[in-house]
Amino acid sequence: MRGGLSAIIKKELARFFTDPRSVITTILLPGLMIFALYSFMGEAMTGLYRVSDDYEAQVYVVNMPESLRPVLEGQGTEIQTAAPGDLAGLRDKITNKEVDLLVVFPEGFDQAVAARLSAKGGAAEDGVGLSVSPTGLAAPPNVEIYYNSTRTESSGAYEAASQLLQGYRDTLFTTYTVNAVPDPAVASPYDLASAQDQAGFIISSLLPMLIIIFLFSGCMAVAPESSAGEKERGTIATLLVTPLKRHELAIGKIISLSLIALLAAVSSFVGILLSLPRLIGGAPEGMADASIYGLNEYALLLAVILTTVLLFVGLISVLSAFARTVKEASTLVMPLMIAVMLVGVLGSFAGAQSNLLYYLIPAYNSAQCMAGIFSFTPNVAAIGITIAANLVLTAACVFALTRMFNSERIVFSR
Amino acid sequence: MGVVLRAERLTKTFKLSKKQQNLEHTAETMRTAANNLSFDVGKGEVFGLLGPNGAGKTTTLRMLSTLIKPDSGDATVEGHSIVREPEQVRAAIGFLTSELRLEDFFTPDYLFGFFSQLRGIDAATTERRKRELFERFGISEFAGVKVGSLSTGMKQKASLVISIVHDPGIIIFDEPTNGLDVITARVVTDYLKELRDSGKTIILSTHIFSLVEKLCDRVGIIIEGRMTACDTLDAITRDASLEDRFFELFVEAGGEVA
Ligand SMILES: Nc1ncnc2c1ncn2[C@@H]1O[C@H](COP(=O)(O)OP(=O)(O)O)[C@@H](O)[C@H]1O
Ligand SMILES: [Mg+2]
Numbered sequence: 001m002r003g004g005l006s007a008i009i010k011k012e013l014a015r016f017f018t019d020p021r022s023v024i025t026t027i028l029l030p031g032l033m034i035f036a037l038y039s040f041m042g043e044a045m046t047g048l049y050r051v052s053d054d055y056e057a058q059v060y061v062v063n064m065p066e067s068l069r070p071v072l073e074g075q076g077t078e079i080q081t082a083a084p085g086d087l088a089g090l091r092d093k094i095t096n097k098e099v100d101l102l103v104v105f106p107e108g109f110d111q112a113v114a115a116r117l118s119a120k121g122g123a124a125e126d127g128v129g130l131s132v133s134p135t136g137l138a139a140p141p142n143v144e145i146y147y148n149s150t151r152t153e154s155s156g157a158y159e160a161a162s163q164l165l166q167g168y169r170d171t172l173f174t175t176y177t178v179n180a181v182p183d184p185a186v187a188s189p190y191d192l193a194s195a196q197d198q199a200g201f202i203i204s205s206l207l208p209m210l211i212i213i214f215l216f217s218g219c220m221a222v223a224p225e226s227s228a229g230e231k232e233r234g235t236i237a238t239l240l241v242t243p244l245k246r247h248e249l250a251i252g253k254i255i256s257l258s259l260i261a262l263l264a265a266v267s268s269f270v271g272i273l274l275s276l277p278r279l280i281g282g283a284p285e286g287m288a289d290a291s292i293y294g295l296n297e298y299a300l301l302l303a304v305i306l307t308t309v310l311l312f313v314g315l316i317s318v319l320s321a322f323a324r325t326v327k328e329a330s331t332l333v334m335p336l337m338i339a340v341m342l343v344g345v346l347g348s349f350a351g352a353q354s355n356l357l358y359y360l361i362p363a364y365n366s367a368q369c370m371a372g373i374f375s376f377t378p379n380v381a382a383i384g385i386t387i388a389a390n391l392v393l394t395a396a397c398v399f400a401l402t403r404m405f406n407s408e409r410i411v412f413s414r
Numbered sequence: 415m416g417v418v419l420r421a422e423r424l425t426k427t428f429k430l431s432k433k434q435q436n437l438e439h440t441a442e443t444m445r446t447a448a449n450n451l452s453f454d455v456g457k458g459e460v461f462g463l464l465g466p467n468g469a470g471k472t473t474t475l476r477m478l479s480t481l482i483k484p485d486s487g488d489a490t491v492e493g494h495s496i497v498r499e500p501e502q503v504r505a506a507i508g509f510l511t512s513e514l515r516l517e518d519f520f521t522p523d524y525l526f527g528f529f530s531q532l533r534g535i536d537a538a539t540t541e542r543r544k545r546e547l548f549e550r551f552g553i554s555e556f557a558g559v560k561v562g563s564l565s566t567g568m569k570q571k572a573s574l575v576i577s578i579v580h581d582p583g584i585i586i587f588d589e590p591t592n593g594l595d596v597i598t599a600r601v602v603t604d605y606l607k608e609l610r611d612s613g614k615t616i617i618l619s620t621h622i623f624s625l626v627e628k629l630c631d632r633v634g635i636i637i638e639g640r641m642t643a644c645d646t647l648d649a650i651t652r653d654a655s656l657e658d659r660f661f662e663l664f665v666e667a668g669g670e671v672a
Binding site for chain 2: 003004006007008010011014015019230233234235237238239240241242243244245408411412
C-alpha cells in the first residue's frame with residue numbers, strides 16, 4: 001500500500017507540530033536555554049578577569065627614584081608615596097584588598113644602577129666577555145613589588161608595573177630584543193594564523209562534541225515517546241490491524257522522528273552559534289562567526305548530521321520498542337546515551353584519525369568528520385564511509401524495528 | 415451460503431511469566447489458550463464465540479485478525495490465509511475491541527481521515543462515510559474534539575467507527591459490550607443488527623448469554639481453549655436455555671461451578 005508511509009509521516013509530524021507544548025519544549029526551549037546559559041557563562045567568565053575601564057588602582061611607592069618618576073607617573077595612575085615605616089601597614093592593606101600595589105625601591109637605586117652600568121660598560125670596552133662577572137661589585141638592587149594575586153585589579157597593576165620596570169631595564173642595556181612590540185596597545189603582529197583558522201580551531205574542538213550531545217538529546221526527546229508510548233497507550237495495535245506494512249510503520253516513524261530531532265538539534269546549534277562570541281570572550285571580532293564556513297562545509301556537515309540523527313532515532317526506537325512504558329524506555333536508553341557521549345567526546349578531541357576503519361564506529365565517526373569539516377580539513381573518504389556506515393546501521397534498525405512490530409511478544413507482552 | 419471464514423485446528427500456546435503465574439495462582443509455565451479450534455462462518459452470518467473469562471476467545475480473535483500468529487493450524491478469510499497473507503486478511507476485516515485505543519491527541523475527524531488513508535480509500539468516499547457514520551453514532555458534534563477530552567462512551571463509539579472506515583464485509587468484534595455504559599451498549603448492539611441486516615458477516619466473542627441469544631445465528635462454546643460445541647443457536651438450545659446448556663457443557667468439560 002503506497003499511502004501508508006506518507007500517512008504515517010504526516011501523522012507523526014502533525015502530532016508534534018500541532019501541539020504547541022511539544023514544539024516549545026523540544027524545539028524552542030533547548031535553543032533558548034543554551035543561548036541564555038552560554039551567554040551568561042561567557043559574560044561571567046570574561047567579567048571575572050576584566051577590570052572596569054575607569055578603575056583607579058591604589059598604588060604606593062617607597063623611595064621613588066628620580067629616573068623612573070616620569071615613566072611611572074606618566075601611566076595615568078595617581079601614585080602615592082609612602083615612607084619606609086608604612087611598609088607593614090600597606091602590606092596588610094594589600095592582603096585585605098584595600099590597596100592594589102606597593103613598589104619598594106631600595107635606597108640609592110639610581111646610584112646602584114649607574115654603578116653597575118659603568119662597571120659593565122667598562123668591561124665591554126676592555127673587550128672582556130660579559131660572562132665574566134665584574135668583581136668587587138655589590139649585589140644588583142632589587143625592586144620589591146607587593147600585590148594580591150586573588151584580586152584582578154591588583155594582578156593587573158602588578159603586571160603593568162613589572163613590565164614597565166623590565167622594559168626600563170632593557171632600555172638601559174639592550175643586547176637584542178625578541179618580538180618587540182612598538183606599541184603595547186596593538187595586538188602582537190607575530191602570530192600569523194588567520195582569523196579563520198583560529199576560529200576553526202576553537203570551533204573544531206568544541207562543537208562536534210556539543211552537536212553529538214544535542215543530536216542525541218533531540219532524539220531522546222521524541223523517539224521513546226513514539227515507540228514505547230504507543231505501546232503503553234495501546235494505540236499501536238490499532239495501527240497493526242490495518243493493512244499498513246510493518247516496515248512502512250518503522251520507516252515512517254524513523255523518518256518523521258528524525259526530522260523533529262533534527263529541528264531540536266538545529267535549535268540547540270543556533271543557540272550555541274549565537275552565544276559563541278560571548279562564550280569565547282576576548283576573541284577577535286568575527287572570530288566565532290559562522291560565516292567563516294562555506295557552502296561545501298555546510299553541505300558535508302548536513303549530510304553527516306542527518307545520517308547521524310537517522311541512526312540515533314533508529315537505535316533509540318529499537319531499544320524503546322522493547323520497553324512497555326516510556327519510563328522503562330528512558331532507562332533502557334541510558335547506557336546507549338552514555339556510550340554515545342563517551343565515544344562522541346573521544347571522536348571530538350582525538351586528532352584526525354587516518355585509519356578509515358575507525359569511521360565505521362557510530363558517533364565517533366560523526367564527531368571526527370565534524371571536527372575535520374570545522375577545521376577546514378574534511379577527509380572526503382572518511383565522510384563517505386561515515387555516511388554509508390550510518391545509513392547501513394539505520395537500515396539494520398529499520399529491519400529490527402519491523403521485526404519487532406511483527407512480533408506479538410513485543411507488542412502484546414504481558 | 416458460502417463460507418467466508420474457516421478456522422482449521424488453530425492452536426496457540428503462551429509461556430506464562432512469573433508475574434502471571436502468581437496472579438493466576440498456578441505453577442504451569444505454559445498455557446494453551448487455543449487448542450485445535452476449528453469452525454466455519456458463512457457469509458452474512460453472525461457467529462458467536464461464547465466462553466468464560468480466560469477461555470481463549472480474545473486469543474482466537476487476535477489470530478483471526480492477524481495480530482498474533484497461531485503455533486499451528488491456519489484460518490482463511492475470504493480465501494486468504496491468516497499466516498501467509500495477513501495483509502489481505504487485514505484489508506478484508508474490521509477488528510473491534512476495547513483494547514484498540516485511539517491516540518488522545520487527535521480528533522475523531524483527523525483519525526477517520528488517517529485510517530482511511532492507511533486503507534487506501536479515496537477522499538470522496540472517506541468524506542461520505544465519515545458523514546454517515548459520525549451522524550449514525552452522534553459523533554458529528556464532537557468530531558473536532560481531541561479524543562483525550564471525549565467521554566468514555568464517545569471514545570468507544572469513535573473507536574468503533576474508525577475500525578470500519580473501509581466498510582469491511584467481515585467484522586470481528588471482541589466483547590462488543592464489555593465496559594460500555596448501557597446506552598452505548600444498546601447503540602452498539604443495534605448497530606450490529608443493522609450490519610447483519612445489510613448482509614455483513616460478524617464474528618463476536620462474549621461471555622454474556624443474552625447477547626448471543628439476541629444476535630447470533632450460530633455459536634461456538636469454548637472452554638479452556640477447546641471448542642466443546644459448535645452449531646446453530648437453535649440446535650444448541652433445543653430443549654434448554656442457552657445458559658443451562660452452557661453449564662452442562664462446562665461441567666462435562668471438567669469445569670467446577672462453586
Ligand atoms: N500474551 C499472553 N501471554 C501469556 N498468556 C496469555 C497471553 N494472552 C492470553 N494469555 C492467556 O491465555 C488464556 C486465554 O486468554 P484470552 O484469550 O484473553 O481469554 P478470553 O478472551 O476468553 O477471556 C488466559 O489464561 C490468558 O492468561
Ligand atoms: Mg477476552
